[in-house]
Amino acid sequence: MVTAREEILERLERARPPAAARPAAMPEPSMPIDPMATLRDRLQDAGGSLQFATRSGWTEQIQWPVEATTLRHVYSSLNAMPGRGVGLSSKTNHDLADLDVCVLAAEFVVIENAAAWQRPGCLRERAAALLATHLIVVANATEIVATMHQAYARIAPSDASFGWFLCGPSKTADIEQSLVLGAHGPRTMSLILLSD
Template sequence: MIGIKKDRKMGRESILKSVKQNKPELLQLPDINEATFEEDINLLETFKNNLKAVGGFVKEIDEKSIDTEIKVLHSNKTNIVSTTKKSALGTITIDKNTEPHTLENIDLAILEAELGVSENGAVWVTASNSIVRVLPFITNDLVIILKKENICLHMLKAYDQIAERYRDFGVFISGPSKTADIEQCLVVGAHGAMSLAVLLI
């Protein structure tokens, strides 16, 4: 009919071909002078303050008292996954072949982080730390163990440190899961763990 546009059916291959033909020009990444962002601050105290600001719990402890501290924080947890040898509290064993859906009733997950970021209280967790990618998000509560000497100043430093490492999964976690999108009301545990405790050793 005149005046009515005919529908064009596009298959997967034609869509991909169209995308390839219409790529924007690549732009060079800007050169960033990291010295501009250097600050003479106490990395540990800044990390602790920023983690608390985003709803996390943080405490410096001796490595030998990790399990004692976790028992104080989470005395009523029974379904526990620990992916670190630094804690013997795990009651459920997982491996890389564990079906993620079987973890829906996990009360507590205990794992290690490779590094922390002072400027935002974030910790870097990889597949080797969590074993099953969904673990830090499907658990009700999360405990992360971090060595104090592995705290860096800001995200630029963090990305420098992780740039050369092989990995198929990694995530920065800053505090418990939360959102404030709905009516500007903060909801904790919206998409993941209800609480995050970082134990600094």
């Protein structure tokens, strides 16, 4: 019996259009004159906020979405901000539903759309980033690229089993086109850029 796989490949072979070459790469767009202004605008469009801080002591410098001392459940992948509450003690990812904040380290940020490239270290980290009420993404201010073209030049095709671009809090406009922040995931998102 012919398998579905063989039959589909055979159908595609029969219907194959005449050869068309793959296009040459596009010229790479350049960095805007004021990258940080573009980044701030794009992140604002997406419902997020941009903050700057220094590497040492950024946890005291930034404005937290809620009073930092009231945060009971924190998941963090950064040493500067130790995790606490269910983020540390729970056995299943489902307990992370109570998380107040998730703090993640991004590898770089794309200026044209304010997307931060992040690879969760484990499935738990991915769940935390989605279940927490507030998301904080931290990156080095020097790790920026102009557009998605330069972004993919930095991501090796064989990198990791999962990676994502994150931009702003989860959102929806499915009810009469009204933008609502906090659809299923975080209600707020802050991008923190660190410098020395």
